[in-house]
Amino acid sequence: MSAPEHFGVDEASLAELVVPSDLRSAKASEDRILAELARHKYEGDTIFAIKLALEEALTNAIKHGNRNDPSKHIVIRFHIGDERTAIMVRDEGNGFRPTALPDPTANANLERPNGRGIMLMQAYMTKIRFNEAGNEVWMLKENRTRPPAKSKSRSLRR
Amino acid sequence: MVTLRGATRLDEPEELAAQLSQLIQDSSPHLILELSDLVFLTSAGIGAIVSAHNRARTFNGRVSVVNPKPEVAGLLRLTRVDQLASVFPTLEAAWQALADTQT
Numbered sequence: 001m002s003a004p005e006h007f008g009v010d011e012a013s014l015a016e017l018v019v020p021s022d023l024r025s026a027k028a029s030e031d032r033i034l035a036e037l038a039r040h041k042y043e044g045d046t047i048f049a050i051k052l053a054l055e056e057a058l059t060n061a062i063k064h065g066n067r068n069d070p071s072k073h074i075v076i077r078f079h080i081g082d083e084r085t086a087i088m089v090r091d092e093g094n095g096f097r098p099t100a101l102p103d104p105t106a107n108a109n110l111e112r113p114n115g116r117g118i119m120l121m122q123a124y125m126t127k128i129r130f131n132e133a134g135n136e137v138w139m140l141k142e143n144r145t146r147p148p149a150k151s152k153s154r155s156l157r158r
Numbered sequence: 159m160v161t162l163r164g165a166t167r168l169d170e171p172e173e174l175a176a177q178l179s180q181l182i183q184d185s186s187p188h189l190i191l192e193l194s195d196l197v198f199l200t201s202a203g204i205g206a207i208v209s210a211h212n213r214a215r216t217f218n219g220r221v222s223v224v225n226p227k228p229e230v231a232g233l234l235r236l237t238r239v240d241q242l243a244s245v246f247p248t249l250e251a252a253w254q255a256l257a258d259t260q261t
Contacts, residue, residue: 045229048198048229051198052198052200052233055200056200056201059200059202104237105236105237105238110208110238110239110241110242111208111211111212111242112208113175113205113206113208113209113212114201114205115201116201116204116205116237117200117201119237120200120201120233120236120237123236
């Protein structure tokens, strides 16, 4: 359950929520994360991307991972900083193989009502990574609109 | 015509898909979704639009989308659902396109 090393997130900075596997509890968790993003002054399009990926991950956890069983739980871990946000969603299911999913944008699959969630997560987040079982996903979003930290070196005065 | 506002909620898309399907069956095979006030859409909401397209096709109809916000338009483009439900900037353009297919 640790963050992938290349996500640049300190384990100690991660907050954790354990919520019942139902849509109302998931929404409450989402609202808490969105409030934190607003506090860090993330831009609207970045918040849109994170909200979308998070909702997709939570919906997958509830419907597919935990099979709509309200007695099961979802674990959410997250770090929201000025430069990046990392979120983990884990369910109690047996997992799946993300690489085995059909391409929802292929002509043959366009008229399928389902199957776009993972693709949207990959498209809108900077990085996503599933564990081997496929019941845990880490998602990273770099806050690219934030200006880089200023150098501490002193500039020469003319 | 159906106007969608706000955001499709986690628990809403199935209800939306059912309502759109009923509208197509009861009213008209041609469905226009006015999305200018829709600020957020997930894959399930997109799925509801796809289901509506599939339903409309069984009645030789079509689904049109009008004036989506840039983020929603981006979603429809990325998923290529804009190939199923044509996107128009105005209601008038959507009506004209429908009228053109009837002649």
